[in-house]
Amino acid sequence: MKAQDFRYERPSTMDEALAILADTDQEAQPLAGGQSLMPMMNFRLAAPDVLVDLGGVPELSGICEDNGEIVIGAMTRYRDLMASEMVARDVPLLAAALPHIAHPAIRNRGTLGGSLALSDPAAESPAVLLALGGSVDLRSASGQRSVAADEFFFGLYETARQPEELITAVRLPKAAPGHRFGFYEITRRHGDYAMIGVAVAQAPDWRIAFFSVAGTPLRATDAEAVLNADASDIDAAVAALASLEIDGDRHGDPAMKRHLAGVALRRAIGGMS
Amino acid sequence: MSGPLTDLDRPNSYIGRAVPRADAARLLEGRGRFVDDLQLPRMLHAAFLRSPYAHARVNGFDLEAARAVPGVHTILTGKDLEGVVEPYVGVLSHLAGLQSAPQMPMAVDVARWQGEPLVMVIAESRAIAEDALGLIEADLDPLDPVTDPEAALEPGAALIHDSLGSNLAWERTVDVGDVDAAFAADGVTTVERSFTFGRHTGVTLETRAAVAAFDPSTDQLTFWYSGQAPHMMQFIFAKHLGLMEEDVRVIAHDVGGSFGIKIHTYGDEVATAAAAKLLGRPIKFVADRLESFQTDIHARDHIVKGRMGLTADGKIAALEFDDITGIGPFSMYPRTSAIEANQVLNLTGAPYEIENYRARSRVVFQNKNLMCQYRAVGHPIAMAICDCLLEDAAREIGMDVAEVRRRNLMADDSYPRQSASGMKLADLSHQQSLEKLLEIMDYNGLRADQAQARKSGVYRGIGLVSMVEVTNPSPAFYGIGGAPIASQDGATVRLDAGGGLRISSSVTEQGQGTNGILAQIAADRFGIPIDRVRVTTGDTDTVPYGGGTWASRGAGIGGEAMLQAAVALRDQVLDVAAVMLQTEPSKLDIRDGAVTDLDGSERMTLSDLARTVYYRGNELPSDMKPELVATRHYRVTDFPFVFTNGAMAAQVEVDVETGMVKVLGFWAVEDCGRVINPMLVDEQVRGGVVQGIGGALYEECLYDEEGQLLNASMADYEVPMAAEMPDIVVAHVETPTRTSELGAKGAGEAGTGGAPAALMNAVNDALSPLGGRIHQMPMTPERILKALGTV
């Protein structure tokens, strides 16, 4: 379990980083917290020629407010998000999800951008992004764009991001008075990737995003419609999960996971604030 | 203060005290010496290409591209080791009828499990070796895999070894009393259950690792490894590499956990030694976590149909079961893979008065990783079969589960005696242990809490187990059947010129604290401050001959040898001192590192005595032959095993919507005889319980029907973690064994052996008002929801 040989670069500006990624003669991969990429390299599931460490690019980190959105730099570590008053106040759904992500040692290094770029189907932050209807800022040597959450997740470990693009920041709408959020996750051991989880926003329309149900986080649009019509009809919302296309995994077959999805949704709604 | 000194008042009384061990600070400060820390001049590194299929014909390999990788030194295939390594067969003569096939370190013609070594690349670094692995083209033809042990016995099933004619490795039955009549008798309530015990494995913190160095000028092999039984490995390398035993030195320095994983013959380790012999250069092999999951022995994997009959007054009328266990494609060498099944037959029901007992076990080959002895061999199966049937039957007749045990446990004053299966039992305390358990857990209080919680829709359950543990085995375990496994151990105690003690022992340190308790025993019985004792274990060149660590025997057997050696040296030293001080040995004592009068007044320091002997022998009478070193050996006689007993209980809460089980509390009363170090014993029990919780709730090596291991990583194979573990309360009953002066039995496996049954009982107790029941381990959320009929 040793990584294949690679070159290591640590650019100090975004442009330098983008230039390396734009060079098509070599396969370059950004390195953020390394909490997923390093194990993948050791398993030889990833074998980039060049590793572009983003740790030296200061403008990729930080949290600020911009036009009603909270903008989080891609390299912002989970632990900094957990310590942020702005996140706790203005993006309470993210704040609720963070303690479920792995363990302190991993949160010390792991980044929000890394998690979204990887887009593990059992990870928390993609579902939070989807439930909040946020967007992802992407930039390459030839330009920049912003992709809405609903258009970002393509398939298992596949996103709208092109190989030469960096995620630079994540935009999440700021919570307004009266908005309510709920988060519930089922794991066997604290800090594990979820068996099933759900992020729920009523802001003021309902958005419900499940994770660990399929190749990508999934919005439960039928359940959302039920709740948009009658927020108290939780039974009908749970019944509407029948239309979700849920895959089985080592924790259980699709029927088991659909059952758990219903339990998680009830509990998430029950805990909304 | 007046009156005679008791054992615990004496200076240097360490036995029975929570003495911190010297190794702990060294290891915590990062000064451990593990195999991977070893760097030898000219050392090369090995990596293995392993079979991607569970069953495949090996046609050959294209190695050209791999050989061309700069830094690659040699590539060896299974065929290349023919004639270099003598094949090994995992059978023992006392397991009559056990059959297995000759095994080579790397597959030659047929690969029989996913992960079996095929090709060994030896290179300047492990990374380079792995680069080369990626370039090897293996010509393999997949064959039908046989993975399900029941299907493996069907007529017409594909054979794993054509030469054996069947996939059945071994079968044994026990039939005592009149089982059929007992079940048929009036007033007997019978419960029948099907149990499944999943495969799991040891997950040692330090993976298996080896460095082999061969000196062609002397024909000597030195093998550093992370293991439990250096002398056994010495025999194996000598026999199978064609060396003299005295030319093989096996060294096990610090070992990061074993649990029975590191006491077997692994192809990658044998290949490492063989390659070192072929090349004349040191070679290092360190298993990575993927290799650990694929090749460290797995354990359990039993399917059991069992039934128990209970009379109306709660007496066990009869117990019967049929066990089938899948052991992988070979019986593991040299301990065999039939011992677990044998233990299940021997131990099931052993705490109870049972007159009618019938059992069968069949040990079956399959195309999965090898199954063999892991902590608490057979115990979790045996305890779960009997105690889960017992609690289910008690529930059926409406009897409390503590009460049903009171009516069936062997009486504490009824020993020595035999179990239903014919095991010789002595010095056990089931009744006392059960009562103590009920007291420390506040059984009645927990029952009241349970009733209260149910009113609010919270499903809590309480489960118990009464258990035996096999410890301190005699030669009846292995040696009798022809295995190169010593059941005796030796200890040497030497007084050095500085007045300190240098002790050595053939039992080994795996992180459990053996070195610490050996020092306690030697210091206590010799009469010296413990910080003047230095311990050597794990080196066949320097320690006495013996068996190492397995079957909870280090303290009981190695400890007794150490006690006897320390007592012998004390007598020898007093003989010398009496001559020097012109008095009688009986008028002298050794206390706190000095020779004293019986009232404790110092006559001379041990250093003075030793320096006189070593440097100024001219001062001694010429007919005096002082010996400042003593060696003693010890083995258990008269009993095949020294059984211990315990009683344990679990309290769980089941989230009946998610199937999640939370262990709220765990209690263990353990009778391991003399407790040498309560801190270490308690941690052994707790660690064992946690591994038992792992087997009951979390851990399983998941294979698909093709024999592919699906969860070979720490992310997907769930070991229990601290956050989910309950407080584990440990208490003791001390019934010393009559077989030794020390009186210590073993304590290393009880928790792992007992906890699963207690947990299964607790979960079933919680589910019972909903009509659900589960007899499959691990008890995962999905299985619990299925048991409830929710999904």
Ligand SMILES: Cc1cc2nc3c(=O)[nH]c(=O)nc-3n(C[C@H](O)[C@H](O)[C@H](O)COP(=O)(O)OP(=O)(O)OC[C@H]3O[C@@H](n4cnc5c(N)ncnc54)[C@H](O)[C@@H]3O)c2cc1C
């Ligand atoms: C034991 C353990 C438990 C874990 N448990 C959880 C859990 O419960 N929930 C969870 O969500 N995660 C979990 N993780 C994963 C962890 O959260 C990772 O940190 C995260 O998924 C990836 O973030 P990273 O910063 O470490 O990214 P890296 O590992 O550095 O990179 C991941 C991928 O994203 C790419 N990438 C990174 N940054 C960018 C960028 N700015 N632009 C473009 N591409 C980029 C990389 O090239 C790589 O392909 C766990 C990890 C471990 C080791």
